[in-house]
Amino acid sequence: MDHRESTVGQAGEDAVLTEVMEIVAPFNARRGAHLLLGPGADDAALLVPRPGSQLVLTTDTMSQDQDFRPCWWSGPEQLAAGAFEPPDEYPMEVGTKAAAQNLSDISAMGAQPTALLISLTLPRTMPLTWVADFYRGVVRACEQPGAQRCVIAGGDLGRGDVVSVTITAVGELAAGSAGLRRDAAAPGDTLAVCGPLGRAAAGLALLEESSGPEGGTAISPQQQELFTHHEELFGVCMRAQTRPAPPLEAGPAALAAGGRGGMDISDGLLRDAARLARASGVDIHLDDDVLAEEARTLEPVAAYLGRPPEQARHQALTWVMGGGEEYALLGTFPAGVVLPEGFRRIGEVREKADGVPRVVTGHVVSNVGWSSL
Numbered sequence: 001m002d003h004r005e006s007t008v009g010q011a012g013e014d015a016v017l018t019e020v021m022e023i024v025a026p027f028n029a030r031r032g033a034h035l036l037l038g039p040g041a042d043d044a045a046l047l048v049p050r051p052g053s054q055l056v057l058t059t060d061t062m063s064q065d066q067d068f069r070p071c072w073w074s075g076p077e078q079l080a081a082g083a084f085e086p087p088d089e090y091p092m093e094v095g096t097k098a099a100a101q102n103l104s105d106i107s108a109m110g111a112q113p114t115a116l117l118i119s120l121t122l123p124r125t126m127p128l129t130w131v132a133d134f135y136r137g138v139v140r141a142c143e144q145p146g147a148q149r150c151v152i153a154g155g156d157l158g159r160g161d162v163v164s165v166t167i168t169a170v171g172e173l174a175a176g177s178a179g180l181r182r183d184a185a186a187p188g189d190t191l192a193v194c195g196p197l198g199r200a201a202a203g204l205a206l207l208e209e210s211s212g213p214e215g216g217t218a219i220s221p222q223q224q225e226l227f228t229h230h231e232e233l234f235g236v237c238m239r240a241q242t243r244p245a246p247p248l249e250a251g252p253a254a255l256a257a258g259g260r261g262g263m264d265i266s267d268g269l270l271r272d273a274a275r276l277a278r279a280s281g282v283d284i285h286l287d288d289d290v291l292a293e294e295a296r297t298l299e300p301v302a303a304y305l306g307r308p309p310e311q312a313r314h315q316a317l318t319w320v321m322g323g324g325e326e327y328a329l330l331g332t333f334p335a336g337v338v339l340p341e342g343f344r345r346i347g348e349v350r351e352k353a354d355g356v357p358r359v360v361t362g363h364v365v366s367n368v369g370w371s372s373l
């Protein structure tokens with residue numbers, strides 16, 4: 001039997017690492033002058049920071065059935081042919097998403113990613129090829145603009161009942177820079193965002209409501225009609241969920257343009273804007289018309305999922321206001337600053353009106369964002 005057809009349990013740790021290095025070594029060699037010792041070389045990696053830079057560090061875990069489901073990629077084709085990725089996309093997507101959410105946090109500080117450490121917990125029954133595909137997904141995330149210097153510096157392998165991935169990202173920020181900070185939004189600032197809102201949440205609803213471990217239901221003629229007209233949108237939403245591509249250049253660009261407050265939206269606009277407001281001691285007023293307009297584009301997804309028109313509008317707004325995971329970048333810019341390319345105004349920062357920092361909006365949505373516990 002070709003060893004590639006074996007499971008990670010049959011192959012053992014050394015063979016899995018050999019498989020990993022076949023992808024990682026040439027990847028690092030292409031970009032890693034700053035990586036003196038990389039994966040497999042010693043007890044830890046040696047990384048040379050650019051002179052005059054500060055280190056930026058973050059970590060994030062993604063676990064099966066908390067953050068993704070294998071059946072999203074291998075389930076029955078309820079969403080009509082074409083919308084689902086082929087099943088072998090699953091490991092690549094998990095690698096891309098796990099890396100992307102860490103790269104996004106580095107960018108959201110205004111910094112540039114330079115290295116990732118990757119801990120992979122796997123059931124013994126996972127195919128060896130799963131691991132190689134997972135790393136191809138990580139490489140894909142690092143090939144996005146803004147991550148050109150990011151290498152894979154090392155990691156760890158372990159056994160568990162379900163797949164779990166923990167990635168730690170390292171980045172660099174010029175010495176002396178305060179970075180893009182949650183505590184730096186000031187009254188008078190424009191609140192702007194780079195990247196779409198609500199699509200990953202809409203994609204999650206499509207994936208969760210249209211397929212599932214037990215199968216799912218057949219498509220009605222109305223759904224087929226909506227699918228035919230909006231196939232591209234549905235695909236974009238599902239990919240925003242399974243394979244997010246955060247705007248990694250947006251953080252450094254915001255900082256360079258004079259932006260000061262900022263964070264990425266991982267848990268939803270309302271929840272994350274409230275964090276920004278709290279840390280900065282300000283009120284954040286959202287532009288309800290702009291957000292309602294953005295939500296309108298997602299109404300066909302809600303309609304496809306069976307929501308009647310009024311509910312579809314509300315559902316789409318809930319995705320825009322409460323959905324995270326596609327890692328749009330929220331930034332605040334002093335009045336007079338020209339917003340960098342890709343940013344659009346969605347509100348403003350004001351003095352807090354009554355002692356408690358708040359997000360002010362006229363929209364009432366039932367879901368205020370994601371809590372991981």
Ligand SMILES: Nc1ncnc2c1ncn2[C@@H]1O[C@H](COP(=O)(O)OP(=O)(O)OP(=O)(O)O)[C@@H](O)[C@H]1O
Nearest residue numbers: 058059060061101104105263264265266267275324
């Ligand atoms: N187990 C922990 N130990 C120490 N600090 C933690 C722990 N979990 C979270 N934090 C800190 O709390 C803050 C918020 O963490 P969180 O993971 O929510 O980050 P985030 O950027 O808001 O969200 P996301 O991880 O979805 O991007 C970060 O500064 C993080 O370092």
Ligand SMILES: Cc1ncc(C[n+]2csc(CCOP(=O)(O)O)c2C)c(N)n1
Nearest residue numbers: 065066067068069266267324325370372
């Ligand atoms: C199966 C499944 N159920 C729910 C979700 C939704 N979800 C998971 S993590 C997260 C926010 C960011 O997390 P963190 O703050 O941990 O980075 C969201 C909105 C999903 N993706 N998959």
Ligand SMILES: [Mg+2]
Nearest residue numbers: 105108264266
């Ligand atoms: Mg974040």
